[in-house]
Amino acid sequence: MEETASGGAFGAILDGLTWFFGNIAMSFWNLGYAVTHPSSWLNWTDNEAVMRFVYYGASMELFFVVLTTFLVLTIIGMWRHNFMWGMVRGLEAFHNSVGRIAAWAGLIMVLQQVIIILVQRVFARPDLAFGFGVPVSFDVSWWSEELKLYNAIVVALCLAYTFVQGGHVRVDLVYSPVSYRTKKVIDMFGSLFFMMPMATLMWLYSWFFLWRHLIVPKPSASEGLERLVMKARALRWNVETIAFSPNGFSAYFLFKILIVLMCGFIFLQGVVFFWRSYLEWKEGPESEGKYHDHDKVEAGEEAYDHAEF
Incomplete structure (x- = not known):
C-alpha cells in the first residue's frame, strides 16, 4: 500500500513537472505564432479574431x-547586470511618465467641479458645453458623475x-531591524509570492469583467477557445452606456x-521591483537607490518615503 501510494505521488509530481516544462517549451511557439500571425487576433473586423483576443487575454x-519571458529576461539580466539595470530604468521611467501625466487628472477634476458649481449656482444652467466649433454638451449631472472618472x-x-x-504606506513588522541583504531578500520574496500573483489574479477577474460589458454573447472564463469561436457567429458590440442616474455619466466601461x-x-x-531588489542585493548597499528618478519638491514639502507605522 505504501509503495503504491509513494509511486502514485511520484507519478503525479512527474506529470506536473512534465506539464509545466511542456508549457514553458510551447510558450516559445505560441509567442512566435502570435507575432507572425497578428491578423488571427488583432483583426477586429473578424468576429473570430475578437473572440481569440478575448480568450488569449x-x-x-x-x-x-509572460512567465517564460520573465524567466529569460531575468537569466540574461543575472548574466549581464547592465542589461537588467536598463530594463529597470526603462520600466520605472515608463511608470513615472504615466503617473505624472495621470496625476494632472486631479487638477482637471477640481477645475471642472468649480465650473459645475458656477453653472449651477450662478448661471442656473441645466447643461454644460465644452469645446470649440462642435462643443460637447451634456446635462450638468453627467459632468458631475464624470468626476469619478478623473x-x-x-x-x-x-x-x-x-x-x-516610495509613497505607499508600509506596515513594518520585521523589516527595519534586519540586515541590508535580508531586506532585499524580503523584497524579492514579496514581489514573487505576493505582488505578481495578486496582480495576475486581479487581471484574470477584471479581463472578463471588462469584456462582458463590451460584447454579446457575454464571454466566460470557464469557456474554452473552441466554444468562444463558435459564439463569434452571433457576436456584436454592446458597449455599456447605462448611467446610474437620469442624464448621468454613461461611459462606465x-x-x-x-x-x-x-x-x-x-x-x-512587481517584476521591476524584483529585478531592482536582486541587483541591489547582488551589488551591495552602495547600489541602493541607483538610478532612482524621485520627484523633486521644495524645501519643507518633502514626500514621506516608505512611511511606516
Whole structure:
C-alpha cells in the first residue's frame, strides 16, 4: 500500500513537472505564432479574431508566455547586470511618465467641479458645453458623475508610479531591524509570492469583467477557445452606456478598462521591483537607490518615503 501510494505521488509530481516544462517549451511557439500571425487576433473586423483576443487575454497560454519571458529576461539580466539595470530604468521611467501625466487628472477634476458649481449656482444652467466649433454638451449631472472618472484615473494609473516613488504606506513588522541583504531578500520574496500573483489574479477577474460589458454573447472564463469561436457567429458590440442616474455619466466601461490597466501596471512594477531588489542585493548597499528618478519638491514639502507605522 505504501509503495503504491509513494509511486502514485511520484507519478503525479512527474506529470506536473512534465506539464509545466511542456508549457514553458510551447510558450516559445505560441509567442512566435502570435507575432507572425497578428491578423488571427488583432483583426477586429473578424468576429473570430475578437473572440481569440478575448480568450488569449486571460489564458494559460498567455500566462506561460509572460512567465517564460520573465524567466529569460531575468537569466540574461543575472548574466549581464547592465542589461537588467536598463530594463529597470526603462520600466520605472515608463511608470513615472504615466503617473505624472495621470496625476494632472486631479487638477482637471477640481477645475471642472468649480465650473459645475458656477453653472449651477450662478448661471442656473441645466447643461454644460465644452469645446470649440462642435462643443460637447451634456446635462450638468453627467459632468458631475464624470468626476469619478478623473479620480479613477489618478488611482489606477498612479499606483505603480507611487510605488516607484516610495509613497505607499508600509506596515513594518520585521523589516527595519534586519540586515541590508535580508531586506532585499524580503523584497524579492514579496514581489514573487505576493505582488505578481495578486496582480495576475486581479487581471484574470477584471479581463472578463471588462469584456462582458463590451460584447454579446457575454464571454466566460470557464469557456474554452473552441466554444468562444463558435459564439463569434452571433457576436456584436454592446458597449455599456447605462448611467446610474437620469442624464448621468454613461461611459462606465472606461472604469473597467482602467482596472485592467491598473493590474497590468502593478504586475510590471512587481517584476521591476524584483529585478531592482536582486541587483541591489547582488551589488551591495552602495547600489541602493541607483538610478532612482524621485520627484523633486521644495524645501519643507518633502514626500514621506516608505512611511511606516
